[in-house]
Amino acid sequence: MQFKVSKAWLAIVAAVVLLPVFVRHAIATEIWIFAIFGLGLNLLMGYAGLLSFGQATFFGSAAYVAGYLLKYFGVNVFLALGVGIVVGAVSAAAVGYLCVQRSGLYFIMLTFALNQMFYFTAYQWTTVTGGEDGMPGIPRPSLLGFDIHRPLAYYSAVAVLFLLSLWVMKRIVESPLGKILQAIRENELRAEALGYNVPRMKLAAFVVGGAFSGLAGVLYAMLFGIVPLESIGFVFSGNVVFATLIGGSGSLYGPVIGSFVFIWLSESVSSMWARWPLLLGVAFVIVVLFFRGGVVEAWARFWVWRAVRRAPDGVQADASR
């Protein structure tokens, strides 16, 4: 069997291996968890053109349900992860079913409003969710006999799941479904005239995105040993949109880079400077004004710019096109 490894994959595997050397393990782990969360959103936002402002609905729901099972029933890790993926997908199917009936601004507001409904349910239902205090005491059971309490051990487990998620998402965006979703983003009317059931395809994107969010939610709960109320709140939904935009929405690796930038900035700079969100704001403005494709586009443009500068005069005109 032929096995080709692209440069992007080499870079990501290198990053996975090297990150815990330079960054605190908990932060390194959070980066890859958040990246899984971003991969799910990117399928909706970047590929299908559906700006969902309610991804925390699926992330939080999965974290609460799986957290509850881990805490009170001591289920094993695989069951917890499986339940999280299913809860993420099912909640996304329910929310998505309602949202895909509308488009544009109304769609965005629906994802947001439904997110708020889930948030206030979690806020009020204190006997189960712990309300404002969150749901503490989430255990981290051993994985196939390995103790994953040590930060590096848990990091490794998360990193493997992240690489697996990235591979699965790569398959999905390169499949016919990935193309169909892009076609819907580009021209819904034409996609429909070709014979694609547009609402159903959008719903499929929701379900897949929800499954990724669910997986991320459970990993997050096990990382910190708690399901905080914020994990189902709209700020969290906004953060993943933010991170994905900075990295580059619509390209497979965009949310991965975005997650790295976002989590790393928020965790390391925040300890030095309390007004760190200002930096994020500036980054966001720059992205929106100049690099709509985020870091990924900025990177690509940098290489084109360099090639043009280095090229002899004759080639210059050609390369700048």
Add this chain to the structure above:
Amino acid sequence: MPLVRTERLTKSFGALTAVNEVSIEIEEGSLHSVIGPNGAGKTTFFNLLTGQHTPTSGRIIFDGRDIAGTPPHRVAHLGIGRSFQRTSIFPTLSILDNVWLAAFARQESWRGLAWRRADRYPELTRRALVVLGEVGLSEKAGQPAREISHGEQRQLELAIALAAAPRLLLLDEPAAGLSPDETQKMVALVRKFKGRYTIILIEHKIDVVMTMSDRISVMHFGSVIAEGTPREIQQNPEVRRAYLGGVPA
């Protein structure tokens, strides 16, 4: 037996009756043109056939069954393909992908929908390339669709409709906005496909319509005021009064 037949097909938008009791029969394999001044209801008529609009009343019999009110994505699966008056493509996708998506939609089964790589459907890719070859775009297959000229985009528009392997092809002003040169190219293309597909053509360029069509229906204020062969239409006094005006018979 006609491939498609409408019976007193009507569409009203409030007080406006855009299509008024239109009854047309289209013979299998023929090229049937629909002409008429702007606002005569030609495009609305197309939108009724493809399911974009639900008729207010009347029937559309396609291949023996009534399809009035069927949603567009199902109509496409019955084998009705269309091109749009205003170019309707997927601008950032490659030209090949534009056509490939049309071919994939008509697959009997969507196996591997979310898992198999899209470039691992050799039969579909081959078919898409054949269609691109027929409209003369195969050399640009890898380019994003937004980068080609308007004339080429009109050819792509046609290719997308063809790749869906339609039994009935609806062409809504394929030569809209084209230069004389490009128009000639487009006319040659449509002529090439005549006979291979059953075609309903909306076109403003009367000389094109007169030389290519088997039959012509003339619409005016939502109604069909005349139908016949090009010769009959040219000699019809009512048509000349309502529409042809300055064109010599």
